[in-house]
Amino acid sequence: MISKKTKYALKALIYLSREFDKGPILIADLAREERIPKKFLELILLALKNAGVLQSKKGKGGGYSLARPPREISMGKVIRTLEGPLAPVPCVSESAYARCEECDDEWSCGIRLVMKDVRDAMAQILDSASLADVLERIEQEKQKKDGALFYTI
Amino acid sequence: MISKKTKYALKALIYLSREFDKGPILIADLAREERIPKKFLELILLALKNAGVLQSKKGKGGGYSLARPPREISMGKVIRTLEGPLAPVPCVSESAYARCEECDDEWSCGIRLVMKDVRDAMAQILDSASLADVLERIEQEKQKKDGALFYTI
Protein backbone atom coordinates (compact mmCIF):
# COMPACT_ATOMS: atom_id res chain seq x y z
CA MET A 1 0.00 0.00 0.00
CA ILE A 2 1.24 3.46 -0.85
CA SER A 3 1.41 6.03 1.94
CA LYS A 4 -0.88 8.99 2.47
CA LYS A 5 2.11 11.17 1.65
CA THR A 6 2.31 9.71 -1.84
CA LYS A 7 -1.45 9.98 -2.36
CA TYR A 8 -1.32 13.63 -1.28
CA ALA A 9 1.54 14.20 -3.71
CA LEU A 10 -0.36 12.67 -6.61
CA LYS A 11 -3.53 14.61 -5.83
CA ALA A 12 -1.57 17.86 -5.63
CA LEU A 13 0.22 17.14 -8.90
CA ILE A 14 -2.99 16.29 -10.71
CA TYR A 15 -4.41 19.57 -9.45
CA LEU A 16 -1.33 21.45 -10.64
CA SER A 17 -1.56 19.69 -14.00
CA ARG A 18 -5.08 21.06 -14.47
CA GLU A 19 -3.85 24.58 -13.63
CA PHE A 20 -0.60 24.18 -15.55
CA ASP A 21 -0.88 27.38 -17.61
CA LYS A 22 -2.21 29.57 -14.80
CA GLY A 23 1.02 30.48 -13.01
CA PRO A 24 2.08 29.53 -9.47
CA ILE A 25 -0.50 28.08 -7.05
CA LEU A 26 -0.33 28.78 -3.31
CA ILE A 27 0.34 25.87 -0.94
CA ALA A 28 -2.57 27.18 1.13
CA ASP A 29 -4.97 26.96 -1.83
CA LEU A 30 -3.80 23.48 -2.78
CA ALA A 31 -4.12 22.33 0.82
CA ARG A 32 -7.65 23.69 1.14
CA GLU A 33 -8.88 22.40 -2.23
CA GLU A 34 -7.48 18.88 -1.80
CA ARG A 35 -8.02 18.76 1.97
CA ILE A 36 -4.38 18.08 2.80
CA PRO A 37 -2.78 19.36 6.07
CA LYS A 38 -0.94 22.46 4.96
CA LYS A 39 2.33 21.96 6.84
CA PHE A 40 2.50 18.34 5.73
CA LEU A 41 1.90 19.37 2.13
CA GLU A 42 4.77 21.84 2.41
CA LEU A 43 7.19 18.98 3.04
CA ILE A 44 5.79 16.96 0.17
CA LEU A 45 6.03 19.82 -2.34
CA LEU A 46 9.54 20.59 -1.18
CA ALA A 47 10.60 16.98 -1.80
CA LEU A 48 9.06 17.12 -5.26
CA LYS A 49 10.85 20.37 -5.94
CA ASN A 50 14.20 18.87 -4.91
CA ALA A 51 13.46 15.99 -7.25
CA GLY A 52 12.98 18.39 -10.15
CA VAL A 53 9.26 17.76 -10.52
CA LEU A 54 8.09 21.13 -9.23
CA GLN A 55 9.38 24.69 -9.27
CA SER A 56 8.54 27.40 -6.77
CA LYS A 57 8.44 31.15 -6.52
CA LYS A 58 8.82 32.98 -3.22
CA GLY A 59 7.15 36.10 -1.94
CA LYS A 60 3.97 37.76 -3.07
CA GLY A 61 2.48 36.23 -6.21
CA GLY A 62 4.56 33.13 -5.50
CA GLY A 63 3.62 29.48 -5.12
CA TYR A 64 4.25 26.17 -6.84
CA SER A 65 3.95 25.01 -10.42
CA LEU A 66 5.07 21.99 -12.43
CA ALA A 67 8.69 22.18 -13.53
CA ARG A 68 7.76 20.45 -16.81
CA PRO A 69 4.58 19.86 -18.79
CA PRO A 70 2.21 17.18 -17.41
CA ARG A 71 3.05 14.93 -20.38
CA GLU A 72 6.67 14.70 -19.16
CA ILE A 73 6.04 13.79 -15.51
CA SER A 74 5.42 10.11 -14.82
CA MET A 75 3.65 8.44 -11.91
CA GLY A 76 6.82 6.35 -11.51
CA LYS A 77 8.95 9.42 -10.89
CA VAL A 78 6.51 10.75 -8.30
CA ILE A 79 6.14 7.47 -6.45
CA ARG A 80 9.89 6.86 -6.38
CA THR A 81 10.43 10.35 -4.98
CA LEU A 82 8.07 9.91 -2.05
CA GLU A 83 7.84 6.16 -1.56
CA GLY A 84 11.32 5.03 -2.56
CA PRO A 85 12.10 2.36 -5.16
CA LEU A 86 9.24 0.49 -6.88
CA ALA A 87 11.00 -2.85 -6.43
CA PRO A 88 9.52 -5.20 -3.78
CA VAL A 89 13.08 -6.21 -2.81
CA PRO A 90 16.16 -3.97 -3.02
CA CYS A 91 18.15 -6.50 -5.08
CA VAL A 92 15.90 -5.97 -8.13
CA SER A 93 15.74 -2.18 -7.99
CA GLU A 94 17.09 -0.39 -11.07
CA SER A 95 17.07 3.05 -9.46
CA ALA A 96 18.50 2.02 -6.07
CA TYR A 97 20.02 -1.45 -6.12
CA ALA A 98 21.08 -2.90 -2.78
CA ARG A 99 21.95 -6.38 -1.63
CA CYS A 100 19.45 -8.22 0.58
CA GLU A 101 21.29 -8.85 3.87
CA GLU A 102 19.73 -12.24 4.43
CA CYS A 103 20.59 -13.52 0.96
CA ASP A 104 23.85 -15.45 0.53
CA ASP A 105 23.44 -16.45 -3.13
CA GLU A 106 21.62 -13.72 -5.00
CA TRP A 107 21.87 -15.43 -8.37
CA SER A 108 19.95 -18.50 -7.33
CA CYS A 109 17.41 -16.69 -5.14
CA GLY A 110 13.91 -17.66 -6.22
CA ILE A 111 12.28 -14.72 -4.49
CA ARG A 112 14.48 -12.39 -6.50
CA LEU A 113 13.56 -14.01 -9.81
CA VAL A 114 9.83 -13.53 -9.28
CA MET A 115 10.17 -10.08 -7.75
CA LYS A 116 12.17 -8.95 -10.77
CA ASP A 117 9.14 -9.73 -12.92
CA VAL A 118 6.92 -7.79 -10.53
CA ARG A 119 9.21 -4.78 -10.54
CA ASP A 120 9.43 -4.75 -14.32
CA ALA A 121 5.66 -4.92 -14.69
CA MET A 122 5.13 -2.10 -12.20
CA ALA A 123 7.81 0.07 -13.78
CA GLN A 124 6.37 -0.51 -17.25
CA ILE A 125 2.98 0.77 -16.13
CA LEU A 126 4.04 3.59 -13.81
CA ASP A 127 6.87 5.00 -15.93
CA SER A 128 4.66 5.20 -19.00
CA ALA A 129 1.72 6.83 -17.19
CA SER A 130 2.17 10.61 -17.28
CA LEU A 131 0.11 13.16 -15.41
CA ALA A 132 -1.40 14.12 -18.78
CA ASP A 133 -2.42 10.50 -19.32
CA VAL A 134 -4.07 10.47 -15.91
CA LEU A 135 -6.07 13.61 -16.73
CA GLU A 136 -7.18 12.05 -19.99
CA ARG A 137 -8.26 8.83 -18.31
CA ILE A 138 -10.26 10.80 -15.75
CA GLU A 139 -12.09 12.57 -18.58
CA GLN A 140 -12.71 9.28 -20.36
CA GLU A 141 -14.22 7.79 -17.21
CA LYS A 142 -16.45 10.80 -16.69
CA GLN A 143 -17.74 10.53 -20.25
CA LYS A 144 -18.32 6.79 -19.83
CA LYS A 145 -20.36 7.52 -16.71
CA ASP A 146 -22.38 10.26 -18.40
CA GLY A 147 -23.00 8.01 -21.39
CA ALA A 148 -24.25 5.23 -19.16
CA LEU A 149 -26.44 7.71 -17.33
CA PHE A 150 -27.94 8.89 -20.61
CA TYR A 151 -28.99 5.38 -21.53
CA THR A 152 -30.20 4.24 -18.12
CA ILE A 153 -32.49 7.16 -17.40
CA MET B 1 9.21 -3.17 -0.28
CA ILE B 2 8.07 -6.42 1.29
CA SER B 3 8.77 -6.96 5.00
CA LYS B 4 11.36 -9.28 6.52
CA LYS B 5 8.46 -11.32 7.80
CA THR B 6 7.28 -12.06 4.28
CA LYS B 7 10.80 -12.84 3.10
CA TYR B 8 11.25 -15.24 6.00
CA ALA B 9 7.94 -16.87 5.10
CA LEU B 10 8.95 -17.34 1.48
CA LYS B 11 12.35 -18.75 2.40
CA ALA B 12 10.77 -21.19 4.83
CA LEU B 13 8.18 -22.29 2.28
CA ILE B 14 10.77 -22.81 -0.44
CA TYR B 15 12.73 -24.93 2.03
CA LEU B 16 9.61 -26.94 2.90
CA SER B 17 8.86 -27.37 -0.80
CA ARG B 18 12.25 -29.00 -1.30
CA GLU B 19 11.56 -31.36 1.62
CA PHE B 20 7.92 -31.85 0.70
CA ASP B 21 7.94 -35.66 0.74
CA LYS B 22 10.11 -36.03 3.84
CA GLY B 23 7.53 -35.56 6.60
CA PRO B 24 7.30 -32.71 9.14
CA ILE B 25 10.25 -30.36 9.62
CA LEU B 26 11.06 -28.84 13.03
CA ILE B 27 10.75 -25.09 13.48
CA ALA B 28 14.17 -25.22 15.12
CA ASP B 29 15.75 -26.84 12.04
CA LEU B 30 14.08 -24.39 9.67
CA ALA B 31 15.18 -21.47 11.81
CA ARG B 32 18.78 -22.67 11.93
CA GLU B 33 19.03 -23.55 8.24
CA GLU B 34 17.49 -20.31 6.97
CA ARG B 35 18.92 -18.13 9.77
CA ILE B 36 15.55 -16.87 10.96
CA PRO B 37 14.91 -15.97 14.64
CA LYS B 38 13.13 -19.05 15.96
CA LYS B 39 10.37 -17.41 17.98
CA PHE B 40 9.63 -15.00 15.17
CA LEU B 41 9.44 -17.87 12.71
CA GLU B 42 6.92 -19.58 15.00
CA LEU B 43 4.49 -16.69 14.54
CA ILE B 44 4.99 -16.70 10.79
CA LEU B 45 4.39 -20.43 10.42
CA LEU B 46 1.33 -20.20 12.64
CA ALA B 47 -0.14 -17.48 10.42
CA LEU B 48 0.53 -19.62 7.35
CA LYS B 49 -1.10 -22.57 9.07
CA ASN B 50 -4.21 -20.52 9.88
CA ALA B 51 -4.31 -19.47 6.24
CA GLY B 52 -4.35 -23.10 5.16
CA VAL B 53 -0.89 -23.05 3.59
CA LEU B 54 0.84 -25.21 6.19
CA GLN B 55 -0.12 -28.09 8.45
CA SER B 56 1.52 -29.00 11.74
CA LYS B 57 2.01 -31.98 14.00
CA LYS B 58 2.61 -31.66 17.73
CA GLY B 59 4.77 -33.71 20.05
CA LYS B 60 7.75 -35.87 19.25
CA GLY B 61 8.22 -36.46 15.53
CA GLY B 62 6.17 -33.35 14.93
CA GLY B 63 6.87 -30.18 12.97
CA TYR B 64 5.57 -28.31 9.93
CA SER B 65 4.87 -29.37 6.37
CA LEU B 66 3.04 -27.91 3.37
CA ALA B 67 -0.72 -28.44 3.50
CA ARG B 68 -0.79 -28.89 -0.28
CA PRO B 69 1.76 -29.73 -2.98
CA PRO B 70 4.18 -26.92 -3.97
CA ARG B 71 2.45 -26.65 -7.35
CA GLU B 72 -0.75 -25.52 -5.61
CA ILE B 73 0.66 -22.79 -3.40
CA SER B 74 1.15 -19.40 -5.04
CA MET B 75 3.42 -16.52 -4.10
CA GLY B 76 0.30 -14.34 -4.16
CA LYS B 77 -1.37 -16.37 -1.43
CA VAL B 78 1.73 -16.21 0.77
CA ILE B 79 2.29 -12.50 0.31
CA ARG B 80 -1.38 -11.68 0.95
CA THR B 81 -1.28 -13.74 4.14
CA LEU B 82 1.68 -11.90 5.63
CA GLU B 83 1.71 -8.56 3.89
CA GLY B 84 -1.98 -7.94 3.29
CA PRO B 85 -3.57 -7.10 -0.08
CA LEU B 86 -1.37 -6.71 -3.15
CA ALA B 87 -3.21 -3.57 -4.25
CA PRO B 88 -1.30 -0.26 -3.85
CA VAL B 89 -4.58 1.39 -2.77
CA PRO B 90 -7.46 -0.35 -0.92
CA CYS B 91 -10.07 0.74 -3.48
CA VAL B 92 -8.61 -1.56 -6.17
CA SER B 93 -8.12 -4.63 -3.97
CA GLU B 94 -10.05 -7.72 -5.08
CA SER B 95 -9.38 -9.66 -1.87
CA ALA B 96 -10.01 -6.81 0.59
CA TYR B 97 -11.76 -3.85 -1.04
CA ALA B 98 -12.07 -0.72 1.06
CA ARG B 99 -12.87 2.86 0.24
CA CYS B 100 -10.06 5.45 0.35
CA GLU B 101 -11.06 7.95 3.06
CA GLU B 102 -9.66 10.94 1.23
CA CYS B 103 -11.47 10.12 -2.03
CA ASP B 104 -14.85 11.76 -2.66
CA ASP B 105 -15.44 10.49 -6.19
CA GLU B 106 -13.95 7.05 -6.60
CA TRP B 107 -15.15 6.60 -10.16
CA SER B 108 -13.25 9.55 -11.50
CA CYS B 109 -10.11 9.09 -9.40
CA GLY B 110 -7.08 9.02 -11.66
CA ILE B 111 -4.86 7.43 -9.05
CA ARG B 112 -7.30 4.55 -8.78
CA LEU B 113 -7.35 3.97 -12.54
CA VAL B 114 -3.59 3.57 -12.79
CA MET B 115 -3.29 1.60 -9.55
CA LYS B 116 -5.86 -0.86 -10.83
CA ASP B 117 -3.52 -1.66 -13.71
CA VAL B 118 -0.64 -2.09 -11.27
CA ARG B 119 -2.63 -4.41 -9.04
CA ASP B 120 -3.76 -6.53 -11.96
CA ALA B 121 -0.22 -6.88 -13.27
CA MET B 122 1.12 -7.87 -9.84
CA ALA B 123 -1.69 -10.33 -9.23
CA GLN B 124 -1.20 -11.90 -12.65
CA ILE B 125 2.45 -12.59 -11.87
CA LEU B 126 2.20 -13.55 -8.20
CA ASP B 127 -0.93 -15.68 -8.40
CA SER B 128 0.45 -17.73 -11.26
CA ALA B 129 3.88 -18.27 -9.67
CA SER B 130 3.71 -21.42 -7.52
CA LEU B 131 6.37 -22.65 -5.13
CA ALA B 132 7.07 -25.42 -7.63
CA ASP B 133 7.65 -22.79 -10.33
CA VAL B 134 10.07 -20.99 -8.06
CA LEU B 135 12.05 -24.20 -7.45
CA GLU B 136 12.20 -24.81 -11.20
CA ARG B 137 13.38 -21.31 -11.93
CA ILE B 138 16.10 -21.63 -9.29
CA GLU B 139 17.33 -24.81 -11.02
CA GLN B 140 17.22 -23.11 -14.41
CA GLU B 141 19.32 -20.24 -13.11
CA LYS B 142 21.86 -22.61 -11.60
CA GLN B 143 22.20 -24.44 -14.89
CA LYS B 144 22.56 -21.18 -16.79
CA LYS B 145 25.34 -20.19 -14.45
CA ASP B 146 27.10 -23.54 -14.76
CA GLY B 147 26.74 -23.40 -18.55
CA ALA B 148 28.26 -19.93 -18.68
CA LEU B 149 31.06 -21.14 -16.42
CA PHE B 150 31.77 -24.07 -18.75
CA TYR B 151 32.25 -21.79 -21.72
CA THR B 152 34.19 -19.03 -20.04
CA ILE B 153 36.82 -21.23 -18.41
Next chain:
DNA sequence: TGTTTAGCCTATCGATTTTGTAGTCTAATT
Protein backbone atom coordinates in the same frame (compact mmCIF):
# COMPACT_ATOMS: atom_id res chain seq x y z
C1' DT C 1 14.21 50.78 3.01
C1' DG C 2 11.39 48.15 5.52
C1' DT C 3 7.28 45.53 5.76
C1' DT C 4 4.61 41.90 4.14
C1' DT C 5 4.26 37.64 1.77
C1' DA C 6 5.21 32.92 1.03
C1' DG C 7 8.20 29.25 0.54
C1' DC C 8 12.52 26.84 3.21
C1' DC C 9 14.20 24.14 6.79
C1' DT C 10 14.78 21.72 11.22
C1' DA C 11 13.04 19.80 15.24
C1' DT C 12 9.77 17.41 17.55
C1' DC C 13 5.83 14.43 18.78
C1' DG C 14 2.31 10.85 19.15
C1' DA C 15 0.56 6.71 16.99
C1' DT C 16 1.34 2.71 14.55
C1' DT C 17 4.00 -0.99 12.57
C1' DT C 18 7.87 -3.89 12.50
C1' DT C 19 10.93 -7.09 14.48
C1' DG C 20 11.73 -9.62 17.79
C1' DT C 21 11.75 -11.99 22.92
C1' DA C 22 9.72 -14.41 27.03
C1' DG C 23 6.91 -17.45 29.19
C1' DT C 24 3.18 -20.35 29.79
C1' DC C 25 -0.25 -23.67 27.92
C1' DT C 26 -1.75 -27.71 25.36
C1' DA C 27 -1.56 -31.70 22.59
C1' DA C 28 0.85 -35.78 21.10
C1' DT C 29 4.26 -39.35 21.66
C1' DT C 30 6.85 -42.72 24.24
Next chain:
DNA sequence: AATTAGACTACAAAATCGATAGGCTAAACA
Protein backbone atom coordinates in the same frame (compact mmCIF):
# COMPACT_ATOMS: atom_id res chain seq x y z
C1' DA D 1 3.89 -39.68 33.70
C1' DA D 2 7.55 -37.58 31.38
C1' DT D 3 9.13 -35.49 27.34
C1' DT D 4 8.63 -33.18 23.08
C1' DA D 5 7.14 -29.54 20.17
C1' DG D 6 3.80 -26.52 18.51
C1' DA D 7 -0.06 -22.75 20.24
C1' DC D 8 -1.00 -18.65 22.31
C1' DT D 9 -0.45 -14.25 24.87
C1' DA D 10 2.00 -10.48 26.32
C1' DC D 11 5.42 -7.38 25.96
C1' DA D 12 9.13 -4.21 24.25
C1' DA D 13 12.68 -1.88 21.46
C1' DA D 14 13.26 0.31 17.09
C1' DA D 15 11.69 2.22 12.95
C1' DT D 16 8.28 4.55 10.22
C1' DC D 17 4.31 7.49 9.44
C1' DG D 18 1.39 11.44 9.82
C1' DA D 19 1.36 15.71 11.44
C1' DT D 20 2.65 20.17 13.87
C1' DA D 21 5.61 24.21 15.52
C1' DG D 22 8.44 27.85 14.77
C1' DG D 23 12.01 30.45 13.10
C1' DC D 24 14.62 31.67 8.62
C1' DT D 25 15.22 33.50 3.95
C1' DA D 26 14.13 35.37 -0.38
C1' DA D 27 11.06 38.16 -3.22
C1' DA D 28 7.80 41.80 -4.03
C1' DC D 29 6.07 46.18 -3.22
C1' DA D 30 4.89 50.47 -1.09
